[in-house]
Amino acid sequence: MISKHKARKHEIKMSSTCTFILFKLVSIVQLRDDIGELVETTSFPLDFPANAVGFIPDTENIYPDLLATTSDCLRLWRIVDGKAQPDSVMHNVANMQNSQFGSALTSFDWNEVEPRFIGVSSVDTTCTIYDVEVGAAIGTTKPTAPFTVKTQLIAHDKPVHDIEFSKINGGRDHFATVGADGSARMFDLRHLNHSTIVYEDPQKEKLQRLSWNKQEHYFLALFAENSQEVQILDIRMPCNILCRLRNHNGPVNGIAWAPHSPHHICTAGDDSQALIWDLQHAPRPVEDPILAYTAGGEVNQIHWGPVHSNWIAICFNKTLEILRV
Secondary structure, three states: OOOOOHHHHEEEEEEOOOOOOOEEEEEEEEOOOOEEEEEEEEEEOOOOOOOEEEOOOOOOOOOOEEEEEOOOEEEEEEEEEEEEEEEEEOOOOOOOOOOOOOOOOOEEEEOOOOOOOEEEEOOOOEEEEHHHHHHHOOOOOOOOOEEEEEEEOOOOOOEEEEEEOHHHHOOEEEEEEEEOOEEEEEOOOOOOOOOOOEEEEEOOEEEEEEEEOOOOOOOEEEEEOOOOEEEEEOOOOOOOOEEEOOOOOOEEEEEOOOOOOOOEEEEEEEOEEEEEEOOOOOOOOOOOOOOOEEEOOOOEEEEEEEOOOOEEEEEEEEEEEEEOO
């Protein structure tokens, strides 16, 4: 994840499992312009491997420099003088009455319009939206911490694999989820008594990840587990696929829309390929990508830089690379 904090525009955060199986690590690295290399600025261990990491989307430098991780729970970390300090621990509240531990989390997303909102997805079929008040306790929700549960809802019939806020209608209240039941669903924080199914896989294949277009807010990309195909949807026409991207020769692992263009998306997968597609003529079939890069191994993470839109970060094996588009 590339930082959106203006003062840290060259910083990237990644999680990795080192050679020692029990040692899990999150590293923050920075591109040194003077030497043209990525340099680790700080790192900190985790009890469990992180499946998602992300800086607070604070382009105006209003909030402290925070980052979040999910694994067994949602954790917030505060960067102070270049070092990461624990800030808050938020367990999934669904099963806290029956156990001291909540259900494992699968992903999370910061709300870019209201950065104090964080949505998390869980294997227990729920999603939880936390309202984080930086630096002060604003709720009495147990366990005591500087956060309160804004709402929790049963989102799917099976584990929820991913969640992401949309910028539709101002970007504050809408988010989408995908899960192991093969569906993609839209929610509105103001009307959580129902959801809208925007896509259902005909074979009920488990949907793994989703990503909203940063410019055309009705376009949604997603892919299924072990699938070599990425589907592009226009949610104004629910359950209809706008186009399919099919050039990968192995399972897709990541998708990232361009932050500056409504027509471009990058996909990456087990075939070691990172592919950039031009969708400006959709719904006409998109046969081939316009750019391709072959990495030194299976690409498992991809992120398109929000500040430097000509940067794409990919991870493979034990390597982080920055690609210049």
